[in-house]
Amino acid sequence: MGKTAAQTGAYLHHIAIESENPENLAKFYSSAMDMKSTQLSDGCWTCVGARRKLVIFNGSNNKLSYAAFACQNKASMEALRSRVKLQGINILSSPSHYFHDDAFAISDPNGNLICFGVEEGSDAINANLHAPLQHLTFASLDVEMMVDFYVEKLGFSLSDRVLHENGDLATAFMTSNHEHHTIACFKADYNGIDHHSYEAGDWMYIRDWCDHFATQDIQLIWGPGRHGPGNNLFIFIEDLDRNWIEISAELEVVVDRPTLDWPQHPRTLNKWGRAIMRS
Ligand SMILES: [Fe+2]
Numbered sequence: 225m226g227k228t229a230a231q232t233g234a235y236l237h238h239i240a241i242e243s244e245n246p247e248n249l250a251k252f253y254s255s256a257m258d259m260k261s262t263q264l265s266d267g268c269w270t271c272v273g274a275r276r277k278l279v280i281f282n283g284s285n286n287k288l289s290y291a292a293f294a295c296q297n298k299a300s301m302e303a304l305r306s307r308v309k310l311q312g313i314n315i316l317s318s319p320s321h322y323f324h325d326d327a328f329a330i331s332d333p334n335g336n337l338i339c340f341g342v343e344e345g346s347d348a349i350n351a352n353l354h355a356p357l358q359h360l361t362f363a364s365l366d367v368e369m370m371v372d373f374y375v376e377k378l379g380f381s382l383s384d385r386v387l388h389e390n391g392d393l394a395t396a397f398m399t400s401n402h403e404h405h406t407i408a409c410f411k412a413d414y415n416g417i418d419h420h421s422y423e424a425g426d427w428m429y430i431r432d433w434c435d436h437f438a439t440q441d442i443q444l445i446w447g448p449g450r451h452g453p454g455n456n457l458f459i460f461i462e463d464l465d466r467n468w469i470e471i472s473a474e475l476e477v478v479v480d481r482p483t484l485d486w487p488q489h490p491r492t493l494n495k496w497g498r499a500i501m502r503s
Contacts, residue, residue: 228379229293232304234400236357236407237294237343238276238322239420242283243465249280252464256442257422258353264321274349275356276422277322285465288417290329290337291360291407292320293400298342301327304378305340311377330378333369334415336362353436354429355422355471359405363412363502367393370409374398380407383478384453386486394488394503397453404454404476411503418502419460419468426473427457433471437461449494452486 243249250261250269259273267282281289295301305328308315318327318339327341364370374380375398383404386395397405403423410418424430430448437444445468447459456475462468486492490499 228307229304229374229400230379230381232300232340232400233296233402234293234300234304234340234406235403236359237292237341238278238320238357239291239360240279240281240289240319241417241467242281242285242287242289244283244285245464246280246282249464253278253280256437256440256461256463257469258351258436260349272349274351274354277357286416286467288336288360290319290339292318292323292327292339292341293406294323294343295340298324298326301340301342307379308377313377333366333373334362334364353433355424355433357420358403358423358472358475359408359421361408361410361418361420363414363416363418364409365412365415367396367409367411371396371398374407374409381478382483383476384484384486386453386488386492388488395453399478402477402479404456404478413503417467419470421458421470421472423456423475424471424473430457430459430471430473434459446498446500447494449496449498452492452495453484 246269250271253259253271254261259271261271264270269280271278313330316329318329320339323341324344329337329339375382380398380400383399384397388394394411397408400406442461445460445462450457454476457473459471493499
């Protein structure tokens, strides 16, 4: 019945967000996230760095336009498309100009548009600051419904769950490849984006990012700390629209292990110090 998303090895390739002032936001990402910003069309800007891409459309602040996952090759993308069809999920056209024309999109239960495709051309940009785009985290009124969609229907692997004392699901970490999570979902009182994350890989690169942010008087809003699930080191800043941006390192590599359960507790969110509890 086609490959599961996890079998395609899909990785988060780029995301597109909306902003009431896309030009200003593009300038922010250009300087803060070491990306080159370009106006693509009226009301649309792209920001491109080394293995990190962001599209910004004129629209409402803090709204995801779409998230785009790159499959390893056309065969794996077609296998995933077959599975999606068999699951009875509507196949939509992909709005991404970074993918080949045969890319497709689907809408998740919260209306988030998710594209799957194969990268068009290669990214040869060099940068002083290393951190590829790596995961996107949603806020949702109904985490169980999101897990049912991404895990049961698309075939993401469920790496970890965070549970309230009564067993209710607070957070789910799901992956489409070997990385601990490429999508996560926090229980919240709204549907939308929680944050997006760039994986620096090594603690010393987080130091370099912090020094870089300091030169621009951008203060950390959370961290440094270490998450329980994923065991990754982290810092957070926020952009001009107050979207949360994470720089991560040492994210767990997951290979065929069972799903782990964690208690909804401050030490689960941050082993080192202050936790930002979502629900
Ligand atoms: Fe994260």
